[in-house]
Amino acid sequence: MNGTGNTILVTGGTSGIGLGLALRLHQAGNKVIIAGRRKALLDKIASEHPGIESVLLDICDPHSIQRSSEALAISHPNLNVLINNAGIMQWENLTEPQGLRTAEDIVTTNLLGTIRMVYxxxxxxxxxxxxxxxxxxxxxxxxxxPATPTYSATKAAVHSFTQSLRVQLEDSSVEVIELAPPGVRTTLLGQENDEHAMPLEEFLDEIFELLKISPTPSELVVERAKPLRFAEATGSHDEVLKMLAAYKPPAE
Structure with missing residues (x-):
C-alpha cells in the first residue's frame, strides 16, 4: 500500500480506530473519505479537519452500500483503498434467548457489512x-x-474471508491486507479507560511503522496482538482462552 497519494474510504470512520486511521492517513497526504451513519458527526469531523470528506453510509443496509459505491464511483473515480473497519461489540449471555437479536446485529454489521462492501x-x-x-x-x-462470542466468531469469519479474497485477487492490481488489533482504548465495549487495553495512539504508531514495510505485510499484527494471533502455533491456545474466560462484563 502506497503511503501517500491514495483516495481512501474508511467505514466506521467517526470514532476509535477508524477515525485514528483516517486522521493519520489524511496527514500523510491521502484523500480520505470517512463513512458513517451519523450525519452531524460526519459533518463535525469534516469541518474540524479540512480536506477530509464524508459519506453517509449504513453498513447494515445493502441498499445504502450500493448507493454509496455508485455515487463514489462518479465523485471519486480514483478511489483505490477501502478500509472495512465498521463493527460493533457487545457482551452476550448465550443462556438468555433475548440476546439473539444482539447476536444477529453483530453478524449483520461485522461480517455481512464487510462482505457486502467488498462485493x-x-x-x-x-x-x-x-x-x-x-x-x-x-x-x-x-x-x-467467551463473553463476546458472536463478535469473536464474526472476526474469525472476517479472517477466513480475507484469506480467500487475497487468493482470488492475487493476480490483480488489488492487494488484500488484514488488520488484527488487540484490545485498544476506544469506546468499543467501553474500553476507553481500560488499563489493560492498548492506548490508541500507541497502536496507531505501531501500525504505521508496519505500513512502511515494502511489500506491505498481508497481516498487520502489533506486538500486543501476537500472543493471540499465534496461540495455536505456540501451543498456548487453551491457556490464553482460559485467561480470556476470566474477563467478565462489568457489574451493572
Whole structure:
C-alpha cells in the first residue's frame, strides 16, 4: 500500500480506530473519505479537519452500500483503498434467548457489512493500477473472548474471508491486507479507560511503522496482538482462552 497519494474510504470512520486511521492517513497526504451513519458527526469531523470528506453510509443496509459505491464511483473515480473497519461489540449471555437479536446485529454489521462492501467496491478497485482492501478483524479472531462470542466468531469469519479474497485477487492490481488489533482504548465495549487495553495512539504508531514495510505485510499484527494471533502455533491456545474466560462484563 502506497503511503501517500491514495483516495481512501474508511467505514466506521467517526470514532476509535477508524477515525485514528483516517486522521493519520489524511496527514500523510491521502484523500480520505470517512463513512458513517451519523450525519452531524460526519459533518463535525469534516469541518474540524479540512480536506477530509464524508459519506453517509449504513453498513447494515445493502441498499445504502450500493448507493454509496455508485455515487463514489462518479465523485471519486480514483478511489483505490477501502478500509472495512465498521463493527460493533457487545457482551452476550448465550443462556438468555433475548440476546439473539444482539447476536444477529453483530453478524449483520461485522461480517455481512464487510462482505457486502467488498462485493460493492471491488469492481471499482480493480480498475485502478494499484489498490488495497484492508479488512479489520481482531486478535479475538484467533482466540475468542467467551463473553463476546458472536463478535469473536464474526472476526474469525472476517479472517477466513480475507484469506480467500487475497487468493482470488492475487493476480490483480488489488492487494488484500488484514488488520488484527488487540484490545485498544476506544469506546468499543467501553474500553476507553481500560488499563489493560492498548492506548490508541500507541497502536496507531505501531501500525504505521508496519505500513512502511515494502511489500506491505498481508497481516498487520502489533506486538500486543501476537500472543493471540499465534496461540495455536505456540501451543498456548487453551491457556490464553482460559485467561480470556476470566474477563467478565462489568457489574451493572
Amino acid at each position: 460493492a467496491f471491488t469492481p471499482q478497485l480493480l480498475k485502478q493500477p494499484s489498490a488495497t482492501i484492508m479488512n479489520v478483524s481482531s486478535a479475538l479472531a484467533f482466540v475468542p473472548l
